[in-house]
Amino acid sequence: MTSAADEAPPPQAPAPTPPILQPTAKPAWWLYLSALVAVVALGTGALLWQKVQAMQENLARQSADAVGQSTDAKTSAHQARDLAMETAAKLAVTDAKLTEVALQRAQVEELIQSLSRSRDENLVVDIEAAVRLAQQQAQLTGSIEPLVSALKMAEVRLGRAAQPRLAPLQRAIARDIARVQNTPLSDTPALLLQLDELVLLADELQIANAVGITAPADTLARKPQEAVGDWWWRVLAVLREEAKSLVRVSKITEPEAALLSPEQSFFVRENFKLRILNARLGLMARQIGPARADIATAAESLTRYFAPQSRKTQTAAALLRQVQTKMRTLDVPRVDETLAALSTAAAGR
Numbered sequence: 001m002t003s004a005a006d007e008a009p010p011p012q013a014p015a016p017t018p019p020i021l022q023p024t025a026k027p028a029w030w031l032y033l034s035a036l037v038a039v040v041a042l043g044t045g046a047l048l049w050q051k052v053q054a055m056q057e058n059l060a061r062q063s064a065d066a067v068g069q070s071t072d073a074k075t076s077a078h079q080a081r082d083l084a085m086e087t088a089a090k091l092a093v094t095d096a097k098l099t100e101v102a103l104q105r106a107q108v109e110e111l112i113q114s115l116s117r118s119r120d121e122n123l124v125v126d127i128e129a130a131v132r133l134a135q136q137q138a139q140l141t142g143s144i145e146p147l148v149s150a151l152k153m154a155e156v157r158l159g160r161a162a163q164p165r166l167a168p169l170q171r172a173i174a175r176d177i178a179r180v181q182n183t184p185l186s187d188t189p190a191l192l193l194q195l196d197e198l199v200l201l202a203d204e205l206q207i208a209n210a211v212g213i214t215a216p217a218d219t220l221a222r223k224p225q226e227a228v229g230d231w232w233w234r235v236l237a238v239l240r241e242e243a244k245s246l247v248r249v250s251k252i253t254e255p256e257a258a259l260l261s262p263e264q265s266f267f268v269r270e271n272f273k274l275r276i277l278n279a280r281l282g283l284m285a286r287q288i289g290p291a292r293a294d295i296a297t298a299a300e301s302l303t304r305y306f307a308p309q310s311r312k313t314q315t316a317a318a319l320l321r322q323v324q325t326k327m328r329t330l331d332v333p334r335v336d337e338t339l340a341a342l343s344t345a346a347a348g349r
Contacts (some may be wrong), residue, residue, distance in 0.1 A: 121346065123161055124169070127154040128342040131335060138332040140286050142188040144180050147335065151177045154338075165345070172341035183333045188283065194323050195280040198298075201316050202273040206307040207265045268305045272298055283327075292327050295320060 134150030151173050158170045275298035282291030299320045306313045 123157060124166075124342055124345045127157065127169075128339070128346070130154065131338060131342070135332075135335060142286060142332065144183070144332060147332065148177060148180055151180070151335065151338065169338070169341040169345050172337045176335040176338045180333050180335065191283060191323060191326055192280060194319055195276055195283070198276045198316060198319050198323075199273055199280075201312060201319075202269060202276065204312050205269065205272070205302075205316060206310045206313065207268065207305060265305075268301065272301050272305075275301065279323075288327065292324070295324055295327065299324065 130150045131147075131154060134146040137146040138144055155170060155173050155177070158166055158173070275294045279291045279294035279298065282288070282294060299317070302313065302316055302320065306316075308314070308317075
């Protein structure tokens with residue numbers, strides 16, 4: 001058995017120690033430079049630290065300001081959003097009201113146009129009624145004054161209305177006024193006087209086959225200076241006059257006049273007077289056509305049955321010719337152009 005001393009390893013040789021380096025000597029200026037650099041570094045670090053702290057404070061302050069501004073911005077955004085929503089709602093209400101106002105305006109314009117159209121239609125209807133009434137009055141009275149007055153009044157009313165669509169009607173009225181005023185019209189009272197004169201003259205007209213009326217012979221009466229023995233001459237003179245009255249020679253161109261009996265002659269004369277009186281009544285009633293026909297029949301009867309060589313017959317024939325000439329201008333001119341323009345205006349064209 002081995003002992004512990006035998007089993008212990010052999011001692012090792014100690015390691016050689018390194019040589020101790022002896023510090024070399026440094027100059028003194030280097031120490032000063034190092035101290036100076038250290039002081040500068042410390043100052044710089046202090047300055048940088050202060051700047052960093054200032055920057056941190058600025059960043060913190062800016063961050064706080066940014067947070068406040070962000071909060072204000074969010075508040076402003078919410079307010080703007082609410083305002084936008086409110087504005088949108090108000091705009092929608094405004095659009096609705098604007099649409100309603102536009103609709104009301106269109107309705108008002110349509111109503112105004114309807115009222116204006118109704119006023120124009122009423123004006124046209126009034127003018128048409130006045131013109132037609134004046135036309136009837138002019139035809140009844142034989143005077144153009146009612147017609148001219150109605151046309152001038154219509155022209156004045158159209159001038160006051162000042163509607164462009166009624167300008168053709170105004171021009172038609174102006175043309176009708178000029179035409180009516182320039183139309184010659186006979187005097188009806190003068191014609192009535194001439195017809196009265198013809199009626200009075202009819203009793204004195206001589207029938208073509210009438211026997212001449214001889215004056216009563218006074219040859220049988222004894223003259224103061226005449227002798228008693230001359231009565232034979234007076235008897236012969238009376239017989240000669242009677243013989244002359246028994247035979248009459250005349251020229252009658254119309255056979256109807258030659259065959260008239262005394263009773264028929266009376267009726268011929270009365271028929272002539274009735275024709276004249278009928279013409280007078282037709283003239284007063286403004287029935288110009290029948291009056292002209294009666295005058296033409298009276299003129300034909302005068303030429304056929306009455307003695308043409310008689311002075312009174314010639315006077316009656318001259319009066320009848322004058323009456324016929326004047327009756328050609330008795331018709332009151334019509335205002336057909338104005339009535340046509342009124343119909344067009346009433347139709348709205």
